[in-house]
Amino acid sequence: MNSSERFFAFKVSLIMAVRMLGLFMLFPVMSVYANEYDNSTPFLIGLAIGIYGLTQAIFQIPFGYLSDRYGRKPLLILGLIIFFIGSLIAANTSNILFVVIGRAFQGGGAISAVLMAFLADSISEDNRAKANAFVGFQIGVAFMLSLIIGPIITSRIGLEGLFWIIALLSVIAMLIVFTLPNSKTINYYRLSFDAFKEVLNGQLLRLDFSIFSLHLILSSGFIVMPLLIMDNQIITMIDNWQLYLPAVLLSFLGMLPLIIISEKFKKTKLILLISISLLISSQVLFYSLELSFSVFLFILTVFFIAFNTIEAILPSLLSKTASTSKRGLAMGVFSTSQFLGTFFGGAIGGLIYNIYDLNSVFLFTIFVAIIWWFLILTLPLKTITLEE
16 A cells, blocks of 8 residues: 555544444443443343444434445544434443433444445455454454453543443544545445445455454343353453453464455455354354353453454455445445344343353354354355455
8 A cells, every 4th residue: 555545544444443432341340230220121231232333224214325436535524423422321321221222322323334335445356355354353463452441431530431432433434534534525426226236245244244244143141241240250341352352362373364365365264164163153152161260261251362353354345345336225225234233132141141041152153153164164265355
């Protein structure tokens, strides 16, 4: 990448990372601290985690389509304003129902597809994979930081205070958006069945299902894992970073050879199958083993290696596949699938926990991951190794 491309990719990744930092900080603390809200139940806690994904899913396609028509920057600003309003609603309540409403508003600011389309518009095709990997790395860093500082902040100022911090982060992201260049609009196209048909081909649908499954497993897992840490007295909430930090750092080291094999040796299908197998293994181990600090750290590292690898591979595959004129719409469908996964993972995971027990949630994620693995296994090689 040249200097202008690097600087643009840095800004886009920073917007994404700042916004995702606020969201990720909720993952290790919501299921533990949300019990303090009025009318709290395991299902409503799961809904508070996942409802964000539902409204994201609903609005990703409209935001992506409108960004194709009116430009990326105005839609980014609108989305961050909506996200800010949702953060304020959640920060000013003691009732879990209003937290759910605030989280729904946060999801209404559906800018992920717009950001990824903006990045693809402004980076040459030869450098697009590098730019996506850079964005993925920044999100990974945000995820790592969120797991460290989320429990620290919440243990000191509560979930209400954490939502105020998230609102502030959305303002910072908005200020960065104002420094981006105004994007050019493309030729108008009608949001019709034919337009959707172009971005709902078999190859893209498999990528959409992959991101759906990945984030379903993530959101379900983070209903259970923080509670397992507390129930097994593995470590105190304020010291959670001692568990999450080494797991995420080790996962970055573990994902590097997988990414290199995928990109350099054109073994994308093999790496996806290996990564999904690692996800399945982590869920089986969480379900079956007696957990201690070292065991939990090992399983968490395996989980993050798989998650980070898949998260880095899928957007690159999508950007190479989607047509330029419909890229915003294709990114919208992809992001919709991702956040539907977040919603269903949180809602169904919370419901299973409410009806059965914590460990039963892992049976659900194992089942989904096995279906996903067989779907990729039956995928013709040429459709996923796009360079061939």
